[in-house]
Structure formats: structure tokens, C-alpha cells
Amino acid sequence: MQFHLETDELHLLANILLEQDPRQYNELLNKVLARDLRFDSGELEQTAELLAGKKSSLKEEIARQPDGTVKSELQRQLALLERVLERVNEACVMF
DSSP: OBOOOOHHHHHHHHHHHHTSOHHHHHHHHHHHHTTOOBOOHHHHHHHHHHHHHHHHHHHHHHHHOOOHHHHHHHHHHHHHHHHHHHHHHHHHHHO
């Protein structure tokens, strides 16, 4: 299955993958860096779970953030992450 992500969405996904254990996510990271988004169903599910976990931790970080400027940037990242997660979930449903 192949789906499309915008440049900012690809960067976000790559950054999230870089934060993870490379043994588990190296193949996905290589695909994202090569802009080869032909993921199989397992890779899509793995990506969806990873993004959902990141979304949850980002929401917690936003709630704890006292600085309005930092909070605003985190909220922008959250909106972008939600957009990517929505596209991944749509691709999962289409599989």
C-alpha cells in the first residue's frame, strides 16, 4: 500500500522514527527517508501505533507546559501529527 505525505509530514514521521529503537524501526525509517511509502499492512499498523503513542505523550507534554510560546509550538506539532495519523489510519482501512 502506498500513500502520500507532504514534506512537513514526512519530516515529522522521520523525526519520530529517529527517536525510536533503530532495531525495531530502521526499515520504516529507511523507507520514509527514501520517500518510499509502499508500506504493507503490518508496517502501517506499526506506524499507526507509534503515532498514537506519540500523540498521547505530546498531549501530556502540552498539558504540563507553562510557557505559552513552547506550548503553541507543541500544539502545532500535535496538529501535524494528527494529520499524519489520520492519513495512516485511512490507509489501514483501505488495506
